[in-house]
């Protein structure tokens with residue numbers, strides 16, 4: 001029997017026991033196909049005060065089983081990176097599910113609580129090989145100044161390069177979590193885009209290196225913070241401003257599509273504002289190479305931004321990014337995403353089956369031009385093949401009347417006046433545009449639990465691509 005079959009059988013049994021398990025709130029553990037007797041506490045055991053419960057780290061959450069998808073919590077919403085139903089990657093066994101991010105995180109936090117900055121990586125840093133002598137760096141070359149973000153796979157810091165005092169953003173990605181989620185290939189793609197892109201609205205990377213337990217991406221630090229924060233402060237944007245932002249993101253997506261890369265995680269949290277008011281698309285962690293005629297099958301993205309074909313798990317391609325651009329434009333103009341519902345399954349239903357609704361200019365006080373409505377409606381076409389951009393790409397999109405007044409060449413040369421310039425002090429290390437929840441976090445360095453490190457050591461050669 002395949003692992004997937006075994007897992008399906010277990011889920012089936014659990015589903016049938018649903019009422020007993022959940023109404024009585026009994027804990028569920030996931031362990032890789034043991035003999036049940038190994039985890040059965042007999043009366044005699046109990047008398048001897050022996051408990052044969054599996055370790056706490058193997059506790060499962062009900063939604064892990066019943067939705068059959070992995071939900072990752074990020075700071076403002078959740079990003080999904082599912083490896084289970086994917087033909088692009090091997091499905092996890094029950095034991096892999098048992099070490100879900102949450103239980104791992106608890107274990108991880110408790111281990112890390114008192115480890116001071118630097119101590120653990122001083123031991124673990126290791127540069128094995130350098131492709132460019134001048135770019136050979138390791139963790140000791142950077143001083144961590146602040147935490148500026150926390151993502152699914154690790155933290156993002158503002159750092160100073162000790163030799164020249166330059167400020168960068170440094171994303172650390174835990175190798176064990178990458179292995180657990182089958183994300184090594186995605187991280188390689190992220191590296192490739194960050195390192196090689198020549199596009200004015202994409203974040204770029206200066207250095208990449210690895211330590212024993214983590215991979216580090218050192219990128220240009222975009223000081224104005226997330227578009228998300230700015231949108232949150234303003235509630236919604238006037239159409240001109242939304243247009244100025246939308247076109248930059250759509251051009252960037254067009255640039256990636258021309259290289260057969262699908263981005264798959266458009267949302268205001270992944271869009272940063274530069275000090276000149278122009279945007280930078282960040283976070284290529286879900287980007288994937290999908291050639292013409294191919295379909296990707298991983299269930300991934302951020303719930304509010306998922307295209308219907310991702311939810312239906314029919315296979316998807318570049319058209320999911322144009323869908324997500326439709327959601328983004330709507331969210332910028334209206335203030336919230338079009339199919340939002342606090343119940344995620346209801347939200348998925350709305351995305352799949354219901355037409356987009358626009359607010360009433362009088363009743364809701366949110367006006368929207370006919371051109372904007374038309375653009376959003378054609379981007380939020382449920383059938384990807386009929387969606388704007390499916391055949392005609394970015395050229396078809398910039399030809400839409402909503403973008404009529406934009407001079408794309410001037411925009412690409414950053415010659416248009418930006419509608420908003422972020423407030424920044426003279427200080428290059430100003431982090432006032434980033435969430436205090438992160439910037440007030442102390443810089444303690446966490447360590448990877450032993451179980452995770454064993455997997456990392458076994459597969460370490462897979463990380464050779466990340467040598468500096």
Ligand SMILES: Nc1ncnc2c1ncn2[C@@H]1O[C@H](COP(=O)(O)OP(=O)(O)OP(=O)(O)O)[C@@H](O)[C@H]1O
Pocket residue numbers: 074075079148149150151152153154156169171203219220221222223225226269270272282283284285
């Ligand atoms: N180059 C950068 N300059 C400034 N801030 C950055 C930069 N890169 C990332 N950040 C901040 O760190 C946050 C997390 O980074 P990123 O989105 O790349 O990580 P992630 O692990 O993929 O996150 P998530 O799973 O939440 O999408 C960003 O939302 C942003 O606030």
Ligand SMILES: [Mg+2]
Pocket residue numbers: 151269270283
């Ligand atoms: Mg992100």
